[in-house]
Amino acid sequence: MTGTRWLDDREMAAWKAYLTASHLLERRVEEQLKADAGLTHAQYEILARLSAAPGRRLRMTELAHGVVVSKSGLTYQIDRLEKRGLVERSTCPSDDRGVLAVLTDRGAECLERTAPGHVAVVRELLIDLLTPGELETVTRVMSRVETATRAAAR
Amino acid sequence: MTGTRWLDDREMAAWKAYLTASHLLERRVEEQLKADAGLTHAQYEILARLSAAPGRRLRMTELAHGVVVSKSGLTYQIDRLEKRGLVERSTCPSDDRGVLAVLTDRGAECLERTAPGHVAVVRELLIDLLTPGELETVTRVMSRVETATRAAAR
DNA sequence: GTGGAGTTGTTCAAATTCGAACTATGTGGG
DNA sequence: CCCACATAGTTCGAATTTGAACAACTCCAC
Numbered sequence: 001m002t003g004t005r006w007l008d009d010r011e012m013a014a015w016k017a018y019l020t021a022s023h024l025l026e027r028r029v030e031e032q033l034k035a036d037a038g039l040t041h042a043q044y045e046i047l048a049r050l051s052a053a054p055g056r057r058l059r060m061t062e063l064a065h066g067v068v069v070s071k072s073g074l075t076y077q078i079d080r081l082e083k084r085g086l087v088e089r090s091t092c093p094s095d096d097r098g099v100l101a102v103l104t105d106r107g108a109e110c111l112e113r114t115a116p117g118h119v120a121v122v123r124e125l126l127i128d129l130l131t132p133g134e135l136e137t138v139t140r141v142m143s144r145v146e147t148a149t150r151a152a153a154r
Numbered sequence: 155m156t157g158t159r160w161l162d163d164r165e166m167a168a169w170k171a172y173l174t175a176s177h178l179l180e181r182r183v184e185e186q187l188k189a190d191a192g193l194t195h196a197q198y199e200i201l202a203r204l205s206a207a208p209g210r211r212l213r214m215t216e217l218a219h220g221v222v223v224s225k226s227g228l229t230y231q232i233d234r235l236e237k238r239g240l241v242e243r244s245t246c247p248s249d250d251r252g253v254l255a256v257l258t259d260r261g262a263e264c265l266e267r268t269a270p271g272h273v274a275v276v277r278e279l280l281i282d283l284l285t286p287g288e289l290e291t292v293t294r295v296m297s298r299v300e301t302a303t304r305a306a307a308r
Numbered sequence: 309g310t311g312g313a314g315t316t317g318t319t320c321a322a323a324t325t326c327g328a329a330c331t332a333t334g335t336g337g338g
Numbered sequence: 339c340c341c342a343c344a345t346a347g348t349t350c351g352a353a354t355t356t357g358a359a360c361a362a363c364t365c366c367a368c
Contacts, residue, residue: 004270011281014289017296018280019199022176023222024303030356040324045173060347068177070326075348077324097333097346116158125306126172127165129298135168137291142171144283149178152279184326194354214317227355229318234353251316251363 025125032121037114042069042077044118047086047111050103057102059092086110179279186275191268196223196231198272201240201265204257211256213246240264 007015026041033039039047045067050056058066064074078101081087086107092098103111130138161169180195187193193201199221204210212220218228232255235241240261246252257265284292 004273005277006273007276007281010286010289010293014284014293014296015276015281017293017300020220020222021296021299021303022180024307025299026176027222028303028306042324061345066174068174068181071347072327072349073325080323092346095334095346099347119158119160122161122169123159125302126299127161127169129302130168130295132164134291134295135164137288138295139164139168139171141284141288141292142168142175145175145179145280146171148279148283149175149182152182153178181326196354215315224356225317226319226357230354246316249316249364253317 028125029118029121033114033118036117037110039110039114040077042067042073043081044111044114046074046077046081046101047103047107048115050087050101051108051111055102056108057090057100060099060101063101081107182279183272183275187268187272190271191264193264193268194231196221196227197235198265198268200228200231200235200255201257201261202269204241204255205262205265209256210262211244211254214253214255217255235261 030041033041033044037044046063049063049066050058060074060078061071064071067074069077078087078089082089084106086104088102088104090100090102092100127135184195187195187198191198200217203217203220204212214228214232215225218225221228223231232241232243236243238260240258242256242258244254244256246254281289
């Protein structure tokens with residue numbers, strides 16, 4: 001409590017640049033997905049994760065963890081996606097409490113249709129701006145942040 | 155439309171790590187500010203920007219631009235902060251349409267009280283995890299992202 | 309000056325998010 | 339077997355965010 005270690009100029013510049021850019025990027029991605037496919041970024045991530053999962057299905061909790069959204073937030077989004085026929089709910093064979101979110105064929109098609117535009121934006125506004133070395137640094141740094149944040153959340 | 159340049163493994167790893175970590179970090183920052191001061195991260199950023207501005211005041215539009223929030227979003231947050239006495243609205247002398255958001259003494263005190271805990275989290279979950287070189291890379295990269303995103307938003 | 313185009317900030321409805329409370333189910337110790 | 343405790347998802351209310359529509363004002367060209 002004696003003294004706070006404030007951010008020096010370099011640190012402050014890094015934090016500010018990170019904050020501003022991450023918000024702008026998120027806004028732009030959200031905007032593109034909404035315009036092109038009527039999807040939230042969260043919804044897109046859900047479809048993408050399911051698509052990559054074995055059997056195109058994942059437990060709700062696991063999915064929420066992966067997408068980084070609250071349990072109730074995931075329930076809400078799965079409701080939306082189910083109403084649009086992009087996802088189905090299925091009971092979990094090994095645990096009666098559990099629910100499996102399953103990607104439907106329509107969901108897979110929607111993802112296929114939407115992915116190119118999404119990837120283009122991600123490239124244009126992030127990936128293609130980085131040298132291979134910078135890309136590697138970003139991966140390393142952000143993995144460290146993930147670890148630290150998950151540890152702090154216990 | 156012929157072919158999409160998909161993300162290769164390295165690129166995908168970078169994007170995934172970035173996405174996950176940035177969401178987790180945002181969540182944690184939000185949580186800390188809410189618990190310690192009853193503030194949103196957006197609200198904290200507003201107070202911080204005003205505090206650093208000459209005369210502790212900024213035009214609404216300028217502030218919205220800096221904090222990366224929509225005009226209506228800023229109106230809402232300034233309403234909240236005004237009700238708590240942390241910010242005041244003042245007419246702009248040079249432009250009758252304009253509104254100046256002004257940090258009050260109470261607002262400054264609130265910021266002073268809140269800043270140490272906030273900085274601690276930012277350090278713990280980001281800044282202190284980076285080497286000086288990584289810090290510099292993050293700043294450089296994210297500045298580039300900001301430029302690209304703002305350019306794309308015209 | 310005057311008209312039209314652009315800016316500024318607010319209002320409004322809709323969508324999304326979260327945490328807390330709740331229901332139902334699994335699990336381990338006695 | 340049974341109870342206490344932990345886990346899985348949902349429901350609910352509150353807060354926040356956005357874009358579109360709107361009213362008021364500035365500014366420039368004529």
